[in-house]
Amino acid sequence: MRRKARAIYCNQTLAERTKRKLTLTSQERDNDASYSVALSYQRLIKYLPEPIFVHDGIEVLFANQAGLRLLGMTELSEIMDEVKIWKFMHPDNQVRSMERIRAVMQTDEPNEFEECRLIDVSGEVIDVEVSSTRIHNYPGRGTVVQSVFRDIRGRKKEEEALIHSEKLSVAGQMAAGIAHEIRNPLTSLIGFSKFLKTKIDKYHEYFDIMLVELDRINSIVQEFMALAKPQASQFRKHDLNRIIGNVLTLLETQAILKDVQIIPQLDSEVTELLCDENQLKQVFVNVLKNAIEAMPSGGIITITLTNVDAQQIAVSIIDEGTGIPEEQLPKLGGPFFTTKDSGTGLGLMICYRIIEGHQGKMDIKSMPGKGTTVAIRLPRNL
Structure with a gap:
């Protein structure tokens, strides 16, 4: 009787162990199958x-x-x-x-x-x-x-370029109207102020102040006119190294006075480019002056010229200035937006228009406290 009971117990224990083993094997098989499916999925999307x-x-x-x-x-x-x-x-x-x-x-x-x-x-x-x-x-x-x-970075850039182009068009129309309304009376004011200065012995210092301020208004009107009616482009083959070199010579004194060192890193292999020399000079002067003014305590500006490929040339102007807050970057080049205490924002708008007229692109990146990079890409041939 004891042998029979022992045999029944052993058989039950063996059955339970076998069941547990079979169950574990089944779970392992399920896990293996699950991992196999996961690996197949990863291979599929990799x-x-x-x-x-x-x-x-x-x-x-x-x-x-x-x-x-x-x-x-x-x-x-x-x-x-x-x-x-x-x-x-x-x-x-x-x-x-x-x-x-x-x-x-x-x-x-x-x-x-x-x-x-x-x-x-x-x-x-x-x-x-x-x-x-x-x-x-x-x-x-x-x-x-x-x-x-x-x-969608590429798409966003295209959308931003389209919006910016539309802003330039609207700003140009506004500028044409404003310049037309201001120019004639301004000419009269300047002329009569100069005339009265010669006729009145007193108050010359006041006339000088008036004429300085009127000249400032006139310079703004000139910017309006440049934006409203850009000069016809004269595209010819020019050496971009020479153009940049001439601009650096022009700004050398201003840079020294501001304790700013401009380091050119030009590429002698980048030679001729189909462009309007005076317009590109205007762009480089404007961007470099902005960079100098962004460093009141002095610093270094690096200007690089490189071949992107057989069709494109890249110019980068990098400063160590105060930088521009991220939320202001999309507004740069917009109508009458400026980060300066005194300025109209029209200079940068004109730069964008010139670069677009050369079928190029201008991109501005900046970090507050670290500086700003203006990257310009131009095609060799239009």
Whole structure:
């Protein structure tokens, strides 16, 4: 009887162990299958052109090659063992982005593409569109989120260029009307002031002040006229090294007085360019004067000239000045916007118009306290 009971107990124990083993093997098989599916999914999206990130709302679990490039990485492990999704969100977008992630975790419907901004590992702000959807049974995590991004920096630049071009057109029309209304009475005021100064022995110092101020108004009217009716361009082959050299000679005294050193880094291989020499001189003088004025305590300005490729030439003017706040950058070159205590903002508008007339592009980047970079690209031939 005891042997029979012992045999029954042993059989039950063996059965339970076998069942547990079979159950464990089944779970392992499920896990293996789940990991296999996840690996297949990762292989599938790894080389897709759209940046894709898989995350659980907090930690980034996987990023394809396009996603890594978007953030300036080759591997997620370059940052840390656990990469937090919110670390790459611009502070202005963090709350909204996390709300969208939490919402998509509650439904199988993907959310619509929406504009937001990311920050890559170098700190550069990236304009993107993002849409997310929920994924079930991700190994070790259960439900996760797949976020697909579109890099829209190129599109944003084109939109900004179009808006800026429209602003220039509107400003030109405004300038034409204002200059026409001011020019004739201003000419009379200047003429009669000079005449009265010769006829009245007293108050000459007041006449001098009046004439100085009238000359300032006249210079503003001249800027209006240049914006409203730009001179016909005379495009010829010119040596850009020589043009920049002439401008540096022109501004040498002003730079010395302000304790500013201008360092040219020119390229002798960049020779001829089809351009209007006087117009490009006007651009370089304006930008360099702005750079000098941005450094009241002195400093260094670097001007570089390089070949981009067989079709394009790049000129960069880099200063160590006070810099421009980020929120003001989109306004630069806009009608009558200036960061100076005294100024009209028309000089920069004219620069933009000249560069556009040369089928080129001018881009301004700045950081407060660190300086400003004005990057100009020009085609060799129009």
